[in-house]
Amino acid sequence: MQYDNSYRATFLSRPNRFIANVLLDGKPEVVHVKNTGRCRELLLPGANVYLEKSGNPDRKTCYDLIAVEKGARLINMDAQAPNRVFAEWVGAGGFQEGLTLLRPETTWGNSRFDFYWEASNRRGFVEVKGVTLEEDGAVYFPDAPTARGVKHVEELCACLEQGYEAALFLVVQMEGVAFWAPNDRTHPAFGTAVRRAAERGVQILAWDCKVTPDSITLRRPVSVRLHGVQENLC
Incomplete structure (x- = not known):
């Protein structure tokens, strides 16, 4: 399974199950989280995360959060x-x-x-x-x-x-x-x-x-x- 347009960002916070605040190229960005589970041990402030840019111009969020680094381990957290x-x-x-x-x-x-x-x-x-x-x-x-x-x-x-x-x-x-x-x-x-x-x-x-x-x-x-x-x- 291949993703298009992958970007590295820094996780900041998760206001609810569906969105997260990240820092992308030094700028704050609200992104969609493709996993409604708790993921408390993964989404920690400062964690490196990976985003896929959406091709839908009508979406409220331009990116999906698809993976996160946990120490030296890279974990995909896309529920689909x-x-x-x-x-x-x-x-x-x-x-x-x-x-x-x-x-x-x-x-x-x-x-x-x-x-x-x-x-x-x-x-x-x-x-x-x-x-x-x-x-x-x-x-x-x-x-x-x-x-x-x-x-x-x-x-x-x-x-x-x-x-x-x-x-x-x-x-x-x-x-x-x-x-x-x-x-x-x-x-x-x-x-x-x-x-x-x-x-x-x-x-x-x-x-x-x-x-x-x-x-x-x-x-x-x-x-x-x-x-x-x-x-x-x-």
Whole structure:
């Protein structure tokens, strides 16, 4: 996934979930934040951030905030990127061999899953989640309570009962992490739902990404730890 017109800026503040104040070429600028999550550990005053210039002249903000430096680590925080990089990866031959169909935004039961796929006599659903919360080289999801996320995981279990395959796919929006785990401290119900889903046969997959100021690409699998990680943060 490639961005056009990438610019480096300095983060100043975030008045609400949707906008941020930055310093771009020495001048203050209000930009759109492409992630409504908390991101408290990322968007700190003085942090280097990366912006993409919008091509829409009618927008109130001219730039989108897409990535941030956290120490030596560059983290993509565009909430729309995970689905796009997953679809690109699948299109290049990843995920399932012999894929004949990949359909985004498919409704089943009481949920709309990110992707529905078919391959020969197999079929299944995938729910994709972006991961930006990192501490000491490990990554966690969610960074805020997500009742919707719990519902999606429970619906993935229901798919199995109807003969579908099901997967929760965590796109880690950075590279070189030790493992992914559910953030039980922030939302224990999500961790419980994920562990139950894994026991019932839902695939829990995590991949990290190669991230640059103007691109993000799926890179390689990340270890998943569902038990014994209770010291997570936030």
